[in-house]
Amino acid sequence: MNEPVINHMAEENEMDGYVKIDRYNDAKIKDIANHYTSILADIGEDPSREGLLKTPERVAKALQFLTHGYDIKPDEILKSAMFKEDYSQMVVVKDIEVYSMCEHHMLPFFGKAHVAYIPNGHIVGLSKIPRVVDAYARRLQVQERLTNEIRDCIQNTLKPAGVAVVIECKHLCMAMRGAQKQNSVTTTSAFTGEFVNEKTRAEFLRLITASLD
Template sequence: MNLKHKSEEDERIEGYVKIDRYDGTKIERIASHYQAILADLGEDPGREGLLQTPVRVAKALQYLTHGYDMKPEEILRGAMFKEDYSQMVVVKDIEVFSMCEHHMLPFFGKAHIAYIPNGHIVGLSKIPRVVDAFARRLQVQERLTNEIRDCIQDTLNPVGVAVVIECKHLCMSMRGVQKQNSVTTTSAFTGEFVNETTRSEFLRLITASLS
């Protein structure tokens, strides 16, 4: 199969610049497998609509799992600042997109994260980036929740960390029990958030509307 690709594509559409970086060797290898998969499914990989599908799928998978190339601890360390602030910092409604490792189907939803500083704060944009670093891998929601918690706790050494994730899983909606409206909620806490009073304040803040 002759695959044409670039390690960096620069696509300009109506003033929007899209830059995708791919490992060309991996793209070609993954695409070759998907050409065989299409045939095994009963399709004709040579028909017009499917000619580039193996390459597109390979690129999509590489993008959806680019978290393997990210180092979440370094993301946090790159924006840590000394600050005398000791109240709860909450970042809520962080969009989560991940892939279930059992069926390689998407799950998606929102993450709500809080920490209580212990001499250091972190740039707020880094917390969603940490979520992405772990979510853009083959995952289960339970492990994803713990990994985010542990990364923030171990890197910032705060007084406590709280993580709540709410997701819909297409492996439940599209196959199996086919329950379209099911939502899975997972949580993980350290330090002061183990205390019921502090945890209750966090849960109140992530469900409250400021409008």
């Protein structure tokens, strides 16, 4: 099988030396862009007018970025930073930003994830937990499955005494269309091990709602 053609694009800001590098599969970009050219025409637009000339390509690149989680193995993220440690109290990473796309209408949903685990011989680098959340979120999703996938990945890889995941999101498929309820928030939760215990779960919920101010 031929390796995908990757286009490396760099943009440099001369003021601060910042370099942005995006990686795209050229063949997929072209194919997706062609479809969007047809879609623009089907909704009554003129794909040849100035403001839309590059829109199909921009949308194709945006979709590749928004769904790049398919190319990531979340368990490998955790395995890359696992350490033996004699610590058995709750570890909580809260207010992790979540940006995903509803698989039913391909509209965004976004909010926060709160994740905790109780180590059982191993801890993991704290930055890896948000990366796992992002790896699953950057796919076409439903919030319920996203919650379970994060829980299961941490449980199966770290094998802790328990895992807790709570996600709170606003769904634009509800706000912009359908019910058109702009202020509704959907909350999902998933627990394993010690977090099935009401006392432990209550401590987790208290910690994610507490303020350090």
